[in-house]
Amino acid sequence: MTTIDKNNWPGRNYPAKLLLFGEYSVLVDQTALAVPYGKYHARWEKTIRESSNTQKEILDNFIDYLKLVIKGNEKFFLDLDQMERWFKSGLRLDSNIPTGCGLGSSGAFCAAVMDAFGIVKNDDLHALQHQFALMESFFHGKSSGLDPLVSYLNRPILIRAGELPHLKSNYHSSQPTFxxxxxxxxxxxxxxxxxxxxxxxxxxxxxxxxxxxxxxxxxxxxxxxxxxxxxxxxxxxxxxxxxxxxxxxxxxxxxxxxxxxxxxxxxxxxxxxxxxxxxxxxxxxxxxxxxxxxxxxxxxxxxxxxxxxxxxxx
Known part of the structure; x- marks a missing residue:
């Protein structure tokens, strides 16, 4: 069995997200604004205990889905062989993000996978969003890619119709009135x-x-x-x-x-x-x-x- 050292995988948190504005408009390539929500996060951990059957099934199905996506694409962006080896060796994503609640648990998962197994680190936000949309579509059927992008960069992201996604400062100096x-x-x-x-x-x-x-x-x-x-x-x-x-x-x-x-x-x-x-x-x-x-x-x-x-x- 392949052994992995803690220094070999990313030691950072992947935050949940808050979609401030853009519910459903983001799915038709219209305006949306999302920010990281650091109260909840996911993080890679090595576990010696047996994973639950549900988690193992999700990981196996996710890899099978990615293998279908990769067919005929020589420039695929993830190292699936390494992902399989590390999962078999006990690497798991430890997360306190509530699932099925709208806080981006699947987005944090995709961000963590990209960070650990991405073949080339990509600074092109549009390309990253497209890659994340492919990954997260496994969970949702259709994804904008916005949630993983926010979690991966740990920064607010603004999407406008017909424009490339761009980073946005979320700092406000004046006190809100509500x-x-x-x-x-x-x-x-x-x-x-x-x-x-x-x-x-x-x-x-x-x-x-x-x-x-x-x-x-x-x-x-x-x-x-x-x-x-x-x-x-x-x-x-x-x-x-x-x-x-x-x-x-x-x-x-x-x-x-x-x-x-x-x-x-x-x-x-x-x-x-x-x-x-x-x-x-x-x-x-x-x-x-x-x-x-x-x-x-x-x-x-x-x-x-x-x-x-x-x-x-x-």
Missing amino acids: GVSLLDTKIQRSTAPLVSIFQQNLYSKEYSNKFEKTYLPQVNSAIRAYSDQDWEKLWHSCLLISELQFGLFNEMIPDNLKSIWKKGIQSDRYFMKLCGAGGGGFYYIFHRESEPCSELIPTSSPIGSYFFGLSADK
Whole structure:
């Protein structure tokens, strides 16, 4: 059996991610902004204990999937032989990122694989995003490649329609006028079926028109306000996004959240937004008070320092 030394694999963390803006727009090559979320991360570790059958099955299937992708491609970007040897020798990715929750657990996995087994280190963000999209499509059926790119670079990434992805500073000097928290629904979900629902909905002319002519402009407006530190404009843009998501992505909102979501929009005290694909997992709560409304407090936690770039831990 091949033995591996700890000095031979990357000794760094691969953070979770927060998709601030761009739920589903990122899948049609439109604007999106995502930042690393260092509270959760993955890290390579050597284990002497037997891995769970589920983890082993995922690793085996992932390698089989990559072998299909590699066929006929002499310039493939991963060393699959070394990956197989190291996995058999006990190298595993230790992660505390919740799975099926919208925080990019599969993105961190792909980032770690690229860092450890990438044949050539690539500084071309567009090429990297394409490679990551190929890898992460194993998990989601279709991937933009944004989540792994954020985790791999540990930097905020902004994608604009028709432009190459570029690094963005997430530091803001002015204090926001509202708070942001994450609500944990405790519901695990799979991204692929939700993406499929969205793709099917786009066949409807009424749906696609509303998505393209109403939703996408609000995403762009929110990102501009965020970059300009115009917090009141951001609040207004995100409120409109919340209203639009309640209609466009109603299937992605759990039934027990719908009345709370609608109540928030009407209250002007708080409102909610998807965090990733929806369907369960985490959701954003934007709130005027220091804490969200009382019925949401038990399962929510503030993330303003990460959301607004006020945290030293990126």
